Amino acid sequence: MGRKFIVGGNWKCNGTVDDVKKIVTILNEAEVPSGEIVEVVVSPPYVHLTLVKGLLRSDFQVAAQNCWVRKGGAFTGEVSAEMLVNLGIPWVILGHSERRALLGESNEFVGDKVAYALSVGLKVIACVGETLEQRESGSTAAVVAAQTKAIAEKVSSWENIVLAYEPVWAIGTGKVASPEQAQEVHFELRKWLQENCGADVAASTRIIYGGSVSGANCQVLGTQPDVDGFLVGGASLKPEFIDIIKAAN
């Protein structure tokens, strides 16, 4: 069975209410390939989740950018996975490199978060990726394997996980991975899944690329055999996001 292309828009910590309404209007008016061909998920900051969910066309879905690692309670400032379910938010992005680097989220912590989010019924876009230093020292494959292993050890099924390969050096830098660089790591990740989680998981799990994806580079990246979609940052706040969705065709 083919893997359905999936395009995520990570809005990060951006947007006023007016900005959000404008982006949603652009998305709602866009002519894009049918939902049979591409799944679209946009991820606004927590405070805008309900607004976006209420206004957004029904064939596009909404994701949170994070959630708490366990059941909610006395965890000031956190938002629990149950709360997202209660709001009708189907997806959550976990393990983004900005959270790993700036907030100290370890591989194990991300693995625990993924497992907990799945356990309450959320679908997860789980992010992995190496720094420039790690790439230059030749440890890319080992780094992404360790990040993926920490998730694999905690989950019993990959059915509701999308793996996002986001090289840190490509995020927000305009320095996109070449199609060959992306394909090479996606292939390695799929091979890792095959060897450690089984052939079915490897064949069915979508592996998407993130890091300076744009309207100009999405076509050639999207035709790589192991690239099953994108996680888009900056360009997801612009009309250009529609062109990236269309790369699914």
Ligand SMILES: O=C(CO)COP(=O)(O)O
């Ligand atoms: O971090 C990203 C998506 O999660 C990618 O961000 P940019 O597309 O802005 O490089």
